[in-house]
């Protein structure tokens with residue numbers, strides 16, 4: 001079973017995975033029945049989570065809502081430290097994640113717009129470097145695991161900042177190597193194999209290091225390093241399967 005799941009997650013293009021995920025998760029949740037781990041997003045309990053990632057690391061992906069560690073931490077942050085679930089907000093969700101999309105869309109306090117270059121979940125197809133929105137339009141922008149795919153990161157970040165209202169906040173998660181001091185990028189490397197070796201995935205253009213928040217500050221955001229992760233007990237970290245190194249960067253305009 002494990003090998004089949006690994007194969008599906010690795011080999012099937014993401015857009016089909018998203019389209020048929022209801023079928024996939026229905027099948028898999030039966031095999032992962034149990035009460036060792038718990039997903040705070042879909043509130044289901046399992047024997048363990050699914051393996052995920054290039055190395056097929058174990059116990060990461062929620063079989064039901066397809067959340068990973070970073071989604072679960074972000075959800076817990078929104079629940080515990082913000083008024084996201086009660087206050088009226090206008091939100092732009094770029095590259096909307098499966099785990100959040102349906103839940104955010106149903107929330108009556110959120111005026112919710114999704115956008116992407118190609119995702120079937122997106123209301124609007126767009127290029128992040130040239131977005132069809134007015135200045136100061138959104139209270140909240142989510143744009144996770146996008147920047148590592150963008151050649152002109154500065155332009156993309158300036159667009160996100162432009163469409164945000166003053167005082168609004170953005171979540172701009174990227175895959176981050178906590179052992180790397182400075183982001184490593186070389187746009188002349190275009191070979192997918194080389195990119196996979198150097199940047200961790202065939203379509204990544206750089207490998208972010210610990211200077212990532214500095215890059216956001218340079219783009220004009222005020223960055224708050226949220227250390228919610230430190231407040232969880234070891235039991236909770238294992239129960240929700242969170243990454244205890246993960247810092248949430250809240251980018252404020």
Ligand SMILES: [Zn+2]
Nearest residue numbers: 039042062065
């Ligand atoms: Zn879940």
